[in-house]
Amino acid sequence: MSNQPTPSRRLFQPWKDDTAVPFIEFRNVTKRYGAVTAVDKLSLSIYEREFFALLGPSGCGKTTLMRMLAGFETVTEGAIFLEGQDLANVPPHQRPVNMMFQSYALFPHMNVEKNIGFGLKQEGMAKSEIDDRVAEMLSLVKMEEFAKRKPDQLSGGQKQRVALARSLAKQPKLLLLDEPLGALDRKLREETQFELVDLQERLGITFMIVTHDQEEAMTVADRIAVMDRGRIVQVDPPVEMYERPNSQYVADFLGDINVVEAKVKSTSKGVVKLETESGAPIAVKSETFVSVGQQAFFAVRPEKFDITRVKPKAKVNVFAGEVWDIAYLGDLTIYKVKLDSGEFAKASVLNRTLRQENPITWEDRVYLYCSPDAALVLTV
Amino acid sequence: MKAISKILVHNIVGKASIWLPYLWLMIFFLAPFALVAKLSLSEPAIAQPPYIPAMSFADGPAGWWADIKKFSFSNYVFLTEDSLYWKSYLSSIKIAFFSTALTLLIGYPLAYGMARAPRTLRPVLLMLVILPFWTSFLIRVYAWIGILKKEGLLNQFLMWLNVISEPLTILNTNWAVYIGIVYSYLPFMVLPLYANLEKQDYTLLEAASDLGCTRAQSFWKITWPLSMPGVIAGCFLVFIPAVGEFVIPSLLGGSSTLMIGRTLFDEFFQNRDWPVSSAVAVILLLLLIIPIMLFQRSEAKMREAGR
Numbered sequence: 001m002s003n004q005p006t007p008s009r010r011l012f013q014p015w016k017d018d019t020a021v022p023f024i025e026f027r028n029v030t031k032r033y034g035a036v037t038a039v040d041k042l043s044l045s046i047y048e049r050e051f052f053a054l055l056g057p058s059g060c061g062k063t064t065l066m067r068m069l070a071g072f073e074t075v076t077e078g079a080i081f082l083e084g085q086d087l088a089n090v091p092p093h094q095r096p097v098n099m100m101f102q103s104y105a106l107f108p109h110m111n112v113e114k115n116i117g118f119g120l121k122q123e124g125m126a127k128s129e130i131d132d133r134v135a136e137m138l139s140l141v142k143m144e145e146f147a148k149r150k151p152d153q154l155s156g157g158q159k160q161r162v163a164l165a166r167s168l169a170k171q172p173k174l175l176l177l178d179e180p181l182g183a184l185d186r187k188l189r190e191e192t193q194f195e196l197v198d199l200q201e202r203l204g205i206t207f208m209i210v211t212h213d214q215e216e217a218m219t220v221a222d223r224i225a226v227m228d229r230g231r232i233v234q235v236d237p238p239v240e241m242y243e244r245p246n247s248q249y250v251a252d253f254l255g256d257i258n259v260v261e262a263k264v265k266s267t268s269k270g271v272v273k274l275e276t277e278s279g280a281p282i283a284v285k286s287e288t289f290v291s292v293g294q295q296a297f298f299a300v301r302p303e304k305f306d307i308t309r310v311k312p313k314a315k316v317n318v319f320a321g322e323v324w325d326i327a328y329l330g331d332l333t334i335y336k337v338k339l340d341s342g343e344f345a346k347a348s349v350l351n352r353t354l355r356q357e358n359p360i361t362w363e364d365r366v367y368l369y370c371s372p373d374a375a376l377v378l379t380v
Numbered sequence: 381m382k383a384i385s386k387i388l389v390h391n392i393v394g395k396a397s398i399w400l401p402y403l404w405l406m407i408f409f410l411a412p413f414a415l416v417a418k419l420s421l422s423e424p425a426i427a428q429p430p431y432i433p434a435m436s437f438a439d440g441p442a443g444w445w446a447d448i449k450k451f452s453f454s455n456y457v458f459l460t461e462d463s464l465y466w467k468s469y470l471s472s473i474k475i476a477f478f479s480t481a482l483t484l485l486i487g488y489p490l491a492y493g494m495a496r497a498p499r500t501l502r503p504v505l506l507m508l509v510i511l512p513f514w515t516s517f518l519i520r521v522y523a524w525i526g527i528l529k530k531e532g533l534l535n536q537f538l539m540w541l542n543v544i545s546e547p548l549t550i551l552n553t554n555w556a557v558y559i560g561i562v563y564s565y566l567p568f569m570v571l572p573l574y575a576n577l578e579k580q581d582y583t584l585l586e587a588a589s590d591l592g593c594t595r596a597q598s599f600w601k602i603t604w605p606l607s608m609p610g611v612i613a614g615c616f617l618v619f620i621p622a623v624g625e626f627v628i629p630s631l632l633g634g635s636s637t638l639m640i641g642r643t644l645f646d647e648f649f650q651n652r653d654w655p656v657s658s659a660v661a662v663i664l665l666l667l668l669i670i671p672i673m674l675f676q677r678s679e680a681k682m683r684e685a686g687r
Contacts, residue, residue, distance in 0.1 A: 072586055092589045105587035109605050118601075119591030170591065 012222060013237075014047035021084075023048040023206055024069070024174065028078035031064050031230075038064040040230035041078070051200050051207045053221035055214060055253070061230040062210045066176050069208070070099045082174070098172035102179040104163035106151040112138070112162050113147045119170040137165040140199070156183050160192070168203065177209040181216060193219040214254045218242070226250050247380045251299055258305075258345045259378070260298045264290045272377050273316075274298055278341040283316040285373040297378040304374040305347035307335055307360060312369040319345060319368045323360060337366060413665070420658035421451045430652050455659040464643065465660065469667065471638040475554065475629075476622035479561035483618050484611065486562065487569035491610075492603075494570070495577035506574070509567050521560055521631050528556050528632065552634035560628040565621070569614040576610030577603070609682045616675040620668055640664055 014020040022045035031039040039061045046052045054062040067073040069080060071092030080087045087095065098119070106115050116137050120130045138144045141161040151159060160180065167175055180196070181189045197220050200207045211217050217224045218238040225235045226249070234241060234250045245251035248259055262274035262282055272290055274282040282298050290296050312318055324344065325336035334348045347368050360366060422434040435447040459465045494505045512520060527533045528551040535547040550556050580603065588598040626641030633639065640660065647657035 070586075070590060072589075091594075092586075093592045093594055097590075099587075099590045101583050101587055103581070103583055105581065105583040107584060107587070107602060118588075122592035122597070166591070 012049070014050065015045070015223060015235075020047055022046060022081075023050070023083060024208075025081040026065070026078070027081065029065075029068065029075055029080060030077040031061070031068060031073060032076045037230050039068070042230070042232055044225060044232060044235065046206065046208065048206055049204055051197065051220055051222045052209070053217035053224045054208065054210045054227060055212070055217040055224050056227035057212060057253075060227040062212075062227050063178060065227075066099075066178060066208065066210045069174070070097055070176055071095050096173040097176060098167040098170055098174075099176040099178065100163050100167040100180050102182055104151075104159045104183075106159060106162055106166070108151050111148050111150050112143060112154070115151065115162055116166045116169050118166065123170065133169060137169050140168070141165045157188050157192070160184060164196075164199075168199075168205070172205065174206045174208065177207060179211055180209065182211075182213075189216070190219075196220055218254070224254075226253055245299075245376070245378070248297060248299070248378055249380075251376070251378065256302050256346060258300045258302065260343065262296060262298045264292050264294045264296055266292060271372065272296075274377070276341065280319060280341075281316045282375075283372045284375045284377045286377040288377045288379060290377060290379060294379075299376040299378050300345075300370045300374070302334060302346040302348040303332075303350070304370050305345070305368045306370070307337070307347045307349060308367050308369070309360065309364060311367050314369055314371075317370045317372065317375065321345065321366060321368065323362050323364045323366055326360075326362060335360065335366070337368060339368075416658045416661055420455055420655055420662050421453070422655045423452060423454075424653050424655050429654065431654050455655045456663070458656060459659055459663065464638075465640075468638045468640045468643040469663070472623050472625075472640040473667075475557060475561070475637075475639060476619050476625070479558050479565070479622050480615050480619040482558060482562045483565055483569045484615060487566055487573060487614060488607075488611070490566075491570045491573035491577055494574050495580070502578070509570050509574075512567065517564065518627060521564065521627055524556070524560055524563065524632055525551060528559065551632060552637075554633065554637055556632035556634075557629050557637055557639075560632045561618075561622050561625060564628065565618040568617040568621075572613040572617065573607065573610040576607050580606055609679075612675065612678050616671060620671060620675075623668060624664060 024044075024046040026042055026044040029039055029042045030037065042061075042065070054065060056062045064073060068075055069082075069087075071087070071090065075088065082095070082097070107118065110118065113134055117130045117134045120133055125133070134147075135144075138147055141164055143158065143161050143165065146154060146158060146162075151162070154162065160183070164180070177196075181192050184192060193216055196207070196209075200220075207220075209217070209220060218241075221238060223235060223237050224241050226233045226241070228249055234246045236244070241250065242254050245254065245257075248257070251257040251259075260276055260282075262276045265273045265275050267273070267290060270285055270287060272284050272286045272288070274284070274296060276282065276298070284298065288296075306312070311320075319337075319339050319341075321337040321339035323335055324338040327334040327336075331351060332348045333351055334346055337345050337347060339345055345368055418433075418435055419431065422431045424430060425432045434451055435444065439447055490509075494502060494509075497505055525532075529535075530547045530549065530551070532551070534550070535544075538544045539547065550559070584602050584606075585598045588602050589595070593601060624641050625639060626645055629637050629639040629642050630645070633642070644657050644660045644664070647653055647660060651657075
């Protein structure tokens, strides 16, 4: 087990392979609670060994989707397939799926060892085998010293590890993680995210994580599905999701974005030219399908803007304004600029040196510029 | 100055809140017990009251020692000589034990159902459990006579159903006592169980089923062990008062129903042997202190584990 990233991970893109058979398949899945539709005609394929993240605000249906996979919720319409088998009539205790609960759900009357071995004992595994597997799991999550502790004698991070070990002990084909790191503090969370990725790679189990934390999803996942009101808005790897969001909703959910409404003037050779209401010319290298005269959204991430006091030479994508607010975050400085059009835009600058000569400050007259290949045209 | 007086008042209130329960216990439990204990060491006599005091305040400190030396344990010795007493104790414990088991058997599903009922329905169900307390205990037990007697409601109903052709004799047997105790003490079993089951985390059951448990297995491996504090509390709350129960055996039980509460009553009012009946009471208390102490120990253990 080396710490080097395996080459298989670099080339791991089964979703691009037409011959790849999905490991999990949601087919037109709908879940209704009375009049409320939690999941709406959703279709989705997840592949073996994939680390898949469901991302969305609370109430978007991501947890319901996961609970249907675990068998805690029934499917109102449609079907879920695991390795080609319809899961409809498989009760939760017979699914080759294990779940790590948000609250960890450790059994308070059993010690760490018993908790981890619970599923194995239930399976009817021999005592000596259980002991071996539990020891293996304990070392996997580095909790050997705590084998005899009861859950209430553990810290949040330790409980999280035990819960993870317990859900992995049965070597499921699919591990579901419901906001697994939500209760941990920031530092520990970041550390654990990387550990989760390593673990998933080593074990070769398909992981599906539900989270509302975009950084977490981007850190751990091969692909992310962003959900909104029971529907999937976009499914893509983190890079594509961030750089090529298909809507303002996704763009805004993953990171920060400046959006200006504009009218399409011309489209040619992959370059879309637009004009804002105040008449500023815009050019974007984009494959988004738009037609001349259409209303569209010009979208730029704050870090894609250059902020200068000198007017840039470029003829397009230049916005003049006044520094309204500055947030110094250490690694970044975020400038909130009041544009001459009256709108606000955010630009962020990486602080690469210890000290800046004559830094941009409040009420400075500044220009924001963004190159045509760093901006986006969104239609919705 | 104001601060000091505030601290002083705070201190006094704080101390009082600790000592008040002890004071309560001294006045309403220890003092009567001491009187009964003293009485159990006296000689019976044909007098008013019917005994020769074993000790008198009038004797003064010097006399007290003489009184103590004269203490007679003959009443306790007498309890071992007549089989009636130990048989009563034994029978009381037996009846209390089986009624507790029956109460648990009926109370657990009841509490479980309540805890799993829709959240809005739970207060209503809880109310229904507590409702019988609004009527006098004595009247409720008395009502059972009307139900259980030969021409009572139960027999009429069973005959109407053609389940039986001859009325059953239930009243004035041990069966009636069991029914009476189970009925009367059911809320004491249901309430602690409900309190426990209601706050159990439902995701634990999901986790168990996720790890391969059927619903029944989840119950026995998760719900049942976690409900132990409730089971223990409920059992003690039923067992302890049931051992000393007097009203139920004397109203519903037969002449052969031996229970220590009844023996004690007869000794006191029929035989007018106050010293012997006091001895009976003292032994009963000592018998009950054992389960009470066990109860307290398990409570303390639970608290420690739950920390």
